[in-house]
Amino acid sequence: MLNLNIVILAAGAGTRMRSSLPKVLHHMAGKSLLQHVIDTARLLSPSKILVVYGHGGETVKQATSGNDLVWIEQREQLGTGHALQQAESLLDQDGLTLVLYGDVPLARLDTLRKLIDTTQNQYCALLTAKLQNPDGYGRIVRDPVTKEVAAIVEQKDANIEQLKIQEINTGIMIIPNRYLHLWLSKLDDNNEQKEYYLTDIIAMAVDQGVSVISSRPADFWETMGVNSKRQLAELERIYQREIANKLLDQGVTLADPNRIEIRGDLLCGSDVEIDIDCIFEGNVHLADHVKIKGHCTLKNVKVSAGTIIDSYSLMEEAEIGECCKIGPYARIRPGTKLADHVHIGNFVEVKNSQIASGSKANHLSYIGDTIMGEKVNIGAGTITCNYDGANKYKTIIEDDVFVGSDTQLVAPVTVAKGSTIGAGSTITKDTLADTLSLSRPKQISIAGWRRPVKQKK
Ligand code: UD1
Numbered sequence: 001m002l003n004l005n006i007v008i009l010a011a012g013a014g015t016r017m018r019s020s021l022p023k024v025l026h027h028m029a030g031k032s033l034l035q036h037v038i039d040t041a042r043l044l045s046p047s048k049i050l051v052v053y054g055h056g057g058e059t060v061k062q063a064t065s066g067n068d069l070v071w072i073e074q075r076e077q078l079g080t081g082h083a084l085q086q087a088e089s090l091l092d093q094d095g096l097t098l099v100l101y102g103d104v105p106l107a108r109l110d111t112l113r114k115l116i117d118t119t120q121n122q123y124c125a126l127l128t129a130k131l132q133n134p135d136g137y138g139r140i141v142r143d144p145v146t147k148e149v150a151a152i153v154e155q156k157d158a159n160i161e162q163l164k165i166q167e168i169n170t171g172i173m174i175i176p177n178r179y180l181h182l183w184l185s186k187l188d189d190n191n192e193q194k195e196y197y198l199t200d201i202i203a204m205a206v207d208q209g210v211s212v213i214s215s216r217p218a219d220f221w222e223t224m225g226v227n228s229k230r231q232l233a234e235l236e237r238i239y240q241r242e243i244a245n246k247l248l249d250q251g252v253t254l255a256d257p258n259r260i261e262i263r264g265d266l267l268c269g270s271d272v273e274i275d276i277d278c279i280f281e282g283n284v285h286l287a288d289h290v291k292i293k294g295h296c297t298l299k300n301v302k303v304s305a306g307t308i309i310d311s312y313s314l315m316e317e318a319e320i321g322e323c324c325k326i327g328p329y330a331r332i333r334p335g336t337k338l339a340d341h342v343h344i345g346n347f348v349e350v351k352n353s354q355i356a357s358g359s360k361a362n363h364l365s366y367i368g369d370t371i372m373g374e375k376v377n378i379g380a381g382t383i384t385c386n387y388d389g390a391n392k393y394k395t396i397i398e399d400d401v402f403v404g405s406d407t408q409l410v411a412p413v414t415v416a417k418g419s420t421i422g423a424g425s426t427i428t429k430d431t432l433a434d435t436l437s438l439s440r441p442k443q444i445s446i447a448g449w450r451r452p453v454k455q456k457k
Pocket residue numbers: 009010011012013052074076077078079080081082083101102103104136137138139152154168169170171196197198199225
C-alpha cells in the first residue's frame with residue numbers, strides 16, 4: 001500500500017478578501033474553502049493530513065472538523081517552502097507527500113489520484129495548467145530538447161522569455177518523502193520576494209536526476225484559487241453550475257440551472273422538478289416525482305415521493321411523507337414529521353410536531369409541540385399555545401378531530417378522537433371523544449345602535 005502524506009498550506013493572510021474572517025474559512029457551496037480541500041484529501045486515504053495554519057489560527061481550527069488533522073503553526077509567512085519546512089519533522093521517510101492549497105478548493109479526486117499514479121511512488125509530479133493569461137503564476141520551464149519539466153520560475157523572478165510561458169504551476173505537487181527532507185533543508189530565500197519557495201525543489205529534483213511528471217486537470221476550474229471576493233463569487237458560480245449540470249444529467253428538471261443553490265448534498269429520485277431560486281442546504285433528499293416550486297429553502301429535509309412543495313416555503317430538519325402538499329408560504333421547522341397526504345398551507349408554521357396521514361392545516365396556523373392523528377382538519381388561524389413563558393407543553397389532537405377557525409388550544413391539552421371544536425374557542429381542558437366543545441361569549445345584538453361620526457372642528 002502506498003503511504004501518502006498530505007500537507008495543506010493554509011497560513012496565508014488573504015488580505016485581498018478585505019474581511020476579518022481568515023481566507024480559508026470563507027464559504028463556497030455551504031462549507032469553508034479549507035473544508036473542501038480536507039474532504040477531498042480524506043478520500044485519498046492518506047496516512048496523515050497536516051494543515052499548516054497561521055492567520056486566524058484558533059478560529060480556523062475551531063471552524064474545521066476532523067480529529068484526524070494535525071495542525072502546524074507557521075508563525076511568520078516566509079513562503080510556501082517555509083510552510084512545508086514547518087511540517088517536515090512530521091512527514092514520513094517513505095511514501096509521498098501531496099501538497100494542496102487551502103484556498104484552491106475544487107481540485108477533483110480523480111485528478112489527484114491520476115497525479116499520484118504518475119509518480120509510481122518514485123517521481124515528482126506537478127499539476128499544471130495552460131492559461132491564456134498566466135499573470136501572477138509560477139511558470140513551468142521545460143527542457144527545450146526533451147520537453148521535460150526543468151524548473152518553476154516565479155513571475156517576479158522570471159525573465160522576458162519565461163514570462164511568455166503559458167503553462168503555469170497550480171501549486172499542487174507531489175514529492176517522494178525520501179528526497180523531500182533533504183531538499184527542504186536546502187531551500188533559500190535568494191529571490192525577488194525574499195521567500196522560501198517550495199517550487200525551487202523542482203530544479204533540485206531535475207538536478208539529481210529525479211523525473212518530474214506533469215499532468216493537467218480535466219477542467220480549468222479545478223485549480224482556480226481564491227484571493228478576492230470577486231474570485232470567490234466567480235468560482236462559486238462555476239461550481240454551482242457544475243452541480244446543476246450533474247443534476248440535469250441525472251434527469252432532474254431544473255427550470256433554470258443558473259438559479260439553484262446547493263450548499264451541501266442534494267439527492268434526487270427520478271422525475272424531480274425544481275423551479276427557480278431554490279436553496280438546498282445540508283442533506284436534502286427528494287424522492288421520485290417531488291416538485292419544488294420557486295423560492296423555497298430546504299435544509300436537512302427528507303421529502304417522500306409525489307409531494308409538492310409550493311413557492312416560498314422554508315423547511316428545516318423535517319421529514320415529509322408521500323403526496324403531501326406544503327405551502328405556498330409554509331414554514332416547517334425542526335422536529336417536524338409529516339405522514340402521507342398531509343396538507344400544510346399558506347402562513348402555517350409547524351414545529352416539533354408529528355402529523356398523521358390525511359390531516360390538513362391549510363391557513364394561518366401555528367402547530368407546535370403537537371401530536372396530531374389522522375384526518376384532522378385544522379381551521380384557519382388555529383394556534384397551539386405551547387409556551388407559558390417558562391415551559392413548553394404538548395398538544396395532542398386525536399384522529400378525526402375538526403378544529404374550527406381561530407381556535408386556541410392551550411397546552412397541555414388533549415382533543416379526543418372525533419371531537420369538534422367550535423370556531424373562535426379557547427380550549428383549556430381536554431375534550432371528550434365525539435363531542436362538540438366551544439368557549440364563546442354569547443352573541444348579543446343591540447338594536448338602534450349607531451356608528452360614531454366624525455366631530456366637526
Ligand atoms: C504559489 C506558487 C506559484 C503558483 C501559485 C499558484 C510558490 C513559491 N509559488 O505562488 O508557483 O503558480 O502558488 O497559485 O510556491 N502559504 C502558506 N505560508 C506561506 C506562504 C503561503 O501557508 O508562508 C499558503 C497560502 O495560504 C496559500 C498557498 O500557500 O494557500 C500559496 O501561497 P501564495 O502566497 O498564494 O503563493 P503564490 O505566490 O501565489
